[in-house]
Amino acid sequence: MYYDHVAQVEMERWSRGRTVLVGDACQAVSLLAGQGASMGVGGSFVLGEELARAGSVGEGLERYERRWRPVVEERQRAARRGTSWFLPTTSGRLRLRRLFLRWSALPGVDRWVATSLSGKPSRVVKDLGPVASPGS
Ligand SMILES: Cc1cc2nc3c(=O)[nH]c(=O)nc-3n(C[C@H](O)[C@H](O)[C@H](O)COP(=O)(O)OP(=O)(O)OC[C@H]3O[C@@H](n4cnc5c(N)ncnc54)[C@H](O)[C@@H]3O)c2cc1C
Structure with missing residues (x-):
């Protein structure tokens, strides 16, 4: 048995002045998303x-939120869509999920399952790379 309150965090803004939120504080996706x-x-x-690229702290914080918020919102939507699959409420749904998990090992189906459970692949995530060191 596992009993817990499952919640996502949605904030209107992620920063104020020079104070900024990261992680669950502004973008919790919940265990339903699992990431x-x-x-x-x-x-x-x-x-x-x-922050390294921007001309000011304020600009850096604004660009961070503009770039990262859509990725978070997509993951949160995907998690909400998958709630009934993740937490089946009847034994019939549980059996269906077990069957589905067995099929998900098949080539092609595995990709479809991954996309539906974790959200669409994001260009922002794909483009994450090494941070340039100051002066380079
Ligand atoms: C059941 C469950 C399963 C999960 N499974 C996965 C998974 O498989 N994969 C995955 O990627 N993620 C998973 N997650 C989510 C993951 O644990 C969180 O998204 C992640 O820990 C968030 O990191 P964080 O640093 O933002 O916050 P936290 O890890 O919550 O860190 C915040 C820290 O701040 C401390 N703190 C709070 N208030 C104060 C204060 N006033 N002063 C000082 N310190 C304070 C807290 O004690 C805590 O140590 C799961 C979460 C749950 C609940």
Whole structure:
């Protein structure tokens, strides 16, 4: 048995002045998405990149949110769509899920399952790369 409150965090703004939120504080996707830690690291990486590139702290914080928020929102939507699959409420649905998981090992089906559970692949995530060191 596992009993917990499952919640996502949605904030109108992620920063005020020079104070900024990262990780679950502004973008918790919940265990339904199962990638909150990676999302926290990814968002912090983007924040670092944008602060390094921007002419001011305010500009960096704004660019961080503009770039990373759509990725978070897609993951949160995907998690909400998958709620009934993740937490089946009847034994029939549970049996269906077991069957589905067996099929998901098949080539082609595996990709479809990954996309429907974790959201569409994102260009922002694909483009994450090494941060240039100052002066380079
Ligand atoms: C059941 C469950 C399963 C999960 N499974 C996965 C998974 O498989 N993969 C995955 O990637 N993610 C998973 N997650 C999500 C992941 O754990 C979180 O997204 C991640 O830990 C968020 O990191 P964070 O640093 O933003 O916040 P946290 O890890 O919550 O860190 C915040 C820290 O701040 C501390 N703190 C709070 N208030 C104060 C204060 N006033 N002063 C000082 N310190 C304070 C807290 O004690 C905590 O240590 C799961 C979460 C749950 C609940």
